[in-house]
Amino acid sequence: NSVAAAQAVSSQSLASDAECAADVDWENLGFNPRPTDYMYIMKCAKEGNFEEGQLNPYGNIELSPYAGVLNYGQGLLEGIKAYRKEDGRLLLFRPDQNAIRMKMGAERMCMPSPSVDQFVHAVKQTVLANKRWVPPPGKGSLYLRPLLMGSGPVLGVAPAQEFTFIVLASPVSNYFKDGYAPLNLYVEDEFDRASPRGTGSVKTISNYATVMKAQSRAKNRGFSDVLYLDSQNKRYIEEVAACNIFIVKGNMIATPAINGTILAGVTRRCIIEIAQDHGYHVEERSIPVDELMDADEVFCTGTAVGVASVGSITYRNKRVEFRTGAQAVCAELNTTLVGIQRGILEDKNGWNVDI
Ligand code: COI
Numbered sequence: 600n601s602v603a604a605a606q607a608v609s610s611q612s613l614a615s616d617a618e619c620a621a622d623v624d625w626e627n628l629g630f631n632p633r634p635t636d637y638m639y640i641m642k643c644a645k646e647g648n649f650e651e652g653q654l655n656p657y658g659n660i661e662l663s664p665y666a667g668v669l670n671y672g673q674g675l676l677e678g679i680k681a682y683r684k685e686d687g688r689l690l691l692f693r694p695d696q697n698a699i700r701m702k703m704g705a706e707r708m709c710m711p712s713p714s715v716d717q718f719v720h721a722v723k724q725t726v727l728a729n730k731r732w733v734p735p736p737g738k739g740s741l742y743l744r745p746l747l748m749g750s751g752p753v754l755g756v757a758p759a760q761e762f763t764f765i766v767l768a769s770p771v772s773n774y775f776k777d778g779y780a781p782l783n784l785y786v787e788d789e790f791d792r793a794s795p796r797g798t799g800s801v802k803t804i805s806n807y808a809t810v811m812k813a814q815s816r817a818k819n820r821g822f823s824d825v826l827y828l829d830s831q832n833k834r835y836i837e838e839v840a841a842c843n844i845f846i847v848k849g850n851m852i853a854t855p856a857i858n859g860t861i862l863a864g865v866t867r868r869c870i871i872e873i874a875q876d877h878g879y880h881v882e883e884r885s886i887p888v889d890e891l892m893d894a895d896e897v898f899c900t901g902t903a904v905g906v907a908s909v910g911s912i913t914y915r916n917k918r919v920e921f922r923t924g925a926q927a928v929c930a931e932l933n934t935t936l937v938g939i940q941r942g943i944l945e946d947k948n949g950w951n952v953d954i
Contacts, residue, residue, distance in 0.1 A: 667749025667759030781910025
């Protein structure tokens with residue numbers, strides 16, 4: 600029960616438990632939902648605030664079949680990673696940024712949201728309770744999946760009257776099934792991902808269901824994923840279903856500006872800062888697809904994806920290949936990012952939360 604669970608996960612009682620779970624194949628985690636020990640749940644009535652949440656044993660949840668999230672997609676998701684350092688301590692990467700993004704998304708989706716402190720506390724508790732599921736150093740991370748949903752019943756289109764916040768935890772490594780192999784992206788020119796003044800910049804659950812058709816079509820043709828163009832001009836690159844995109848040309852690195860249709864990725868922001876620190880000239884602006892095809896290098900960023908090198912882009916039957924491997928700029932930037940996340944390199948910006 601949740602009381603026993605809460606007692607079991609005080610950091611003191613877990614401090615001596617530096618062991619990872621047995622019988623897990625840490626070499627082949629991939630990106631899959633794995634049952635772990637606990638999940639965090641917190642509820643809120645429409646006009647109220649979120650009450651103190653609790654750890655519960657991981658399992659199915661009970662939901663009204665009329666829940667706002669099931670009927671009208673009133674829901675948000677987040678993604679955060681926790682890493683195990685060589686000395687056994689755990690590091691959480693920038694959870695406050697996800698808390699802030701969830702607050703902004705909740706406002707757009709007519710939902711109350713946990714405060715930044717409540718959010719970060721919930722994520723920390725979830726990591727501590729599932730400490731044995733944080734992979735050994737260098738084998739991956741514990742992926743935290745905060746969800747905020749309209750859980751109260753609705754029939755007419757309207758916000759729910761009750762909301763539920765949940766944090767799930769699953770050990771993961773590579774997002775794409777081919778591991779660290781460079782991605783082969785297909786530029787989608789039939790379907791749009793987002794439109795101006797829509798919810799493209801919000802981490803709403805419905806942004807992801809809408810990309811599945813184009814994505815599965817491209818995967819069936821051997822591509823890793825789909826890159827979307829802006830819906831108005833069909834000319835400027837936007838993002839891939841689950842990650843942001845960057846191009847490199849000489850010393851210049853560019854990524855689409857945050858303009859309402861692009862998700863403001865936490866990894867995107869970190870890579871911009873790391874690249875500037877490494878002496879690159881970084882531009883956030885509109886990038887025509889022709890400029891993408893003429894780049895030296897292309898790469899993707901995201902919490903789940905990490906920093907992923909793009910080996911080729913196909914646009915209207917034209918396939919272009921890009922620099923990949925150890926000489927790629929993204930390899931250099933990734934080494935710094937991962938070094939900070941794993942507690943190997945100095946965390947000058949204070950991005951890690953030590954738990
Ligand atoms: C993440 O990068 O954590 C995300 O939330 C993307 C997800 C849709 C896999």
